[in-house]
Amino acid sequence: MIMTELPWLVAAFVTGLLSAGHCLPMCGGIAMALGQQTRGDPAWLRAMKLSAHGTGRIMTYAVLGWTLGALVMLLPLQKLQPLAVAVRVLSGLMLIAMGLYIGRWWLGLTKLERLGAKLWQPVKTWFARALQNKGLAPSLLAGMLWGLLPCGLVYSALTVAAARMDAADAALYMLAFGLGTLPAMLLPALLSSSFQFSNALRRVSALALIGFGLWIAWHNGAGLWSADDPHQHHHHHSLSAN
Template sequence: MTNTHLAFMIGLLGSIHCIGMCGPLAFAVPVLKPGWRYLLWDKLSYQAGRIISYCILGVVIGILGKQIWLAGLQNGVSIMSGLLILLAAASRLFNFSIRTNNSVLLKPFYKLFNYALKHKANHLIIGMLNGLLPCGFVYLALAGAVNTGSITEAVEYMFWFGTGTVPLMLIAGISAGFTGLAFRRKINKMLPWLMICLGIWFIFRGLQLDIPYLSPAKSGTITECR
């Protein structure tokens, strides 16, 4: 599985979780003009805005990842990313909490989002704000992007992650939520196992055991910043 395929699958599976978490924000964005054409255009603009924000995050994380590769720390970062993902998965499976200060992170976001809604901002702008919302699956995608070692590849990784979230989020936005609570709960029970697979993959990748695709050997070259 290539990085882009992995990113797309994280986005696709994560979007089911997102419908329950940030979906209500998408549903709260009003359509300013009646008609299916305007509805579809507004929802597509909203999704495009999220992808733009993910690509911007990809630039930032790509710069960081490039410095990590230049310093020769990519293997350690890959292993550390895998361990953190496994810890997050364990917290879901065994119901223990990892203390975070999400209220502080979310407060300025909600202020901006409410301001945008109040002043009837363009759906593209509102989507860009939504793309910056702290989210566990965005963190997973960023963990993968930082391990690409190239700004271009990091942006590409985040683009395909965002693209993976579009199909279900777009359908949910148009239909105002097409999945029931029971279905989302079943999917959420599967998500920790996906996280475990990703965590193990990052660890094996960092160990460089010369296993094709899973744990390739060190190539001895550094990806150039494109």
């Protein structure tokens, strides 16, 4: 199973890395503030606190992935093969939307962020309170709440995770995705200053995500139009998320 999942985990990690063009302007300010808050601490304590922030955020991603994956498992997708394939095609389309968002060619994901912003309002207060407290436990809590920040890229990653149609797989996907976002968040925190992502690198990463999304959508779309043909059994193997 590990070998089977490895390509998807690598893809999730790389997706997180490629999201740096959005993560830096979106969350770089928060990461920088967290880094400044720990500047007076000994090096070992500062490292522990920053690790707690990142760990908490990734934990939230994993929990969200597990929850969404568990909900998808309740659907009779195995009996409705075309619907199952459609869910996987949607995950590819969401990756394309992610790439377009990072490249700033289409900002449709901001609509999802506006919806998430309504849920963020009460969490924002708890987040601010967690930041005021010192210690590893508040740092971990702040990181966990940070993971709930409205983000179209996280929503896209969750869609891909849900397409795994397995709670554990979805949690692992989001865990790998979160690990991929760590470098972009650690730089502002460690430097305690803003860090710019060049337009060229941002566009390259955006095109890579679009290409990945196109591959997923096309690969699974092949199964959509062959799913109703009883003479074609190979469509089961064409589902890249299996």
